[in-house]
Amino acid sequence: MNQLLEIKDFSVTYVNKSKKVYAVKNVNLKINKGDSLGIVGESGSGKSTLAMALLRLLPEKNTQITGKANFIGKDLVQLNQKELKNIRWNELAVVFQKSMNALSPVHRIGPQIEDIYRVHKPNASKEEIFSRITYLLRLVNLSERVYTLYPHELSGGMLQRVSIAISLVHNPKLLIMDEATTALDVVTQGQILDEIVKMEQTLDVTRIMITHDISVVAASCNKIAVMYAGEFMEIGYVKDVLKNPKHPYTRGLLSSFPSLKGEKLKLTGISGYLPNLSVKQEGCIFAPRCQHATEKCKQEKPLGVEMNENTVWCHLYSSGGELINEDQKPVYKD
Numbered sequence: 001m002n003q004l005l006e007i008k009d010f011s012v013t014y015v016n017k018s019k020k021v022y023a024v025k026n027v028n029l030k031i032n033k034g035d036s037l038g039i040v041g042e043s044g045s046g047k048s049t050l051a052m053a054l055l056r057l058l059p060e061k062n063t064q065i066t067g068k069a070n071f072i073g074k075d076l077v078q079l080n081q082k083e084l085k086n087i088r089w090n091e092l093a094v095v096f097q098k099s100m101n102a103l104s105p106v107h108r109i110g111p112q113i114e115d116i117y118r119v120h121k122p123n124a125s126k127e128e129i130f131s132r133i134t135y136l137l138r139l140v141n142l143s144e145r146v147y148t149l150y151p152h153e154l155s156g157g158m159l160q161r162v163s164i165a166i167s168l169v170h171n172p173k174l175l176i177m178d179e180a181t182t183a184l185d186v187v188t189q190g191q192i193l194d195e196i197v198k199m200e201q202t203l204d205v206t207r208i209m210i211t212h213d214i215s216v217v218a219a220s221c222n223k224i225a226v227m228y229a230g231e232f233m234e235i236g237y238v239k240d241v242l243k244n245p246k247h248p249y250t251r252g253l254l255s256s257f258p259s260l261k262g263e264k265l266k267l268t269g270i271s272g273y274l275p276n277l278s279v280k281q282e283g284c285i286f287a288p289r290c291q292h293a294t295e296k297c298k299q300e301k302p303l304g305v306e307m308n309e310n311t312v313w314c315h316l317y318s319s320g321g322e323l324i325n326e327d328q329k330p331v332y333k334d
Helices: 047-054 082-087 107-121 126-139 146-147 158-166 186-203 214-220 238-243 250-253 295-299
Strands: 001-016 021-033 034-042 063-071 091-093 174-178 206-212 225-230 231-237 306-307 310-313
Touching: 001 047, 021 047, 021 206, 021 231, 034 047, 034 214, 047 063, 047 174, 047 206, 082 174, 091 126, 091 158, 107 126, 107 146, 107 158, 126 146, 126 158, 186 206, 186 214, 206 214, 214 238, 225 238, 225 250, 231 238, 295 310
Parallel strands: 034 206, 034 225, 091 174, 174 206
Antiparallel strands: 001 021, 001 063, 225 231, 231 310, 306 310
């Protein structure tokens, strides 16, 4: 498969007069064309910061971005604003959380999308724009009638579908969806996820889905990246990670999520809190909350351990992917 995005030693630091906050720390990630990657983790783990940094939408005055983000042969970190403008929406698009709130309440849906379309194609004809927009509306399961309606005439789920259609007007190669279905009810969320999967197959779009809900990733992604306090804990194929999670944090997330089938198990949370991100940690960032942590975990950063096509950052495993000590194996039931 063709590699679309490669992130190398990518870090994001928020800076003010009194301190620095290390929101994302030296993450590495590869995304191939056709992938659908879900990034999961609790609130404050750096998921949205990573997405906003890739899009270069964070305020430059208070943000330091280091490392590389090679996207279709260009380093997003090094591009100037003119170059970024040409890439955003054309090659790289985003659907923000509650992005439907950005729609003007006093203008009809169609003209609003027309204005967005003309930003990158100012000479496009009225017929070309109408054809493209109505095609996308149908693709996200909306009637062409929506073109002439005002935002207040649509439900929340319909507005979110409009937001997805807007992100696709120029057929981007990579679509980032940041908690795009969080504000919706479960039924509507399920419908939109189904439509997203069908849409990707139709338009050949690669997607990054950012969410705190593992079920969203299980239903709509083929790969998963588990993030904690600005670092990746585990990356791999969804079917492998969810059925046989390796990292204690991944196991903790799954043990706090109810299963609809199998034996009834007591839900258990992860004790403790996210670390203070304004303080650099010596060892594994998860060590203070991990019941399997050793002195090595507290003193040394774990390296990524390759296990087939998955990667886990944990001292419990040797470089060959074997458990170093069976007694330390986290208990988990499928």
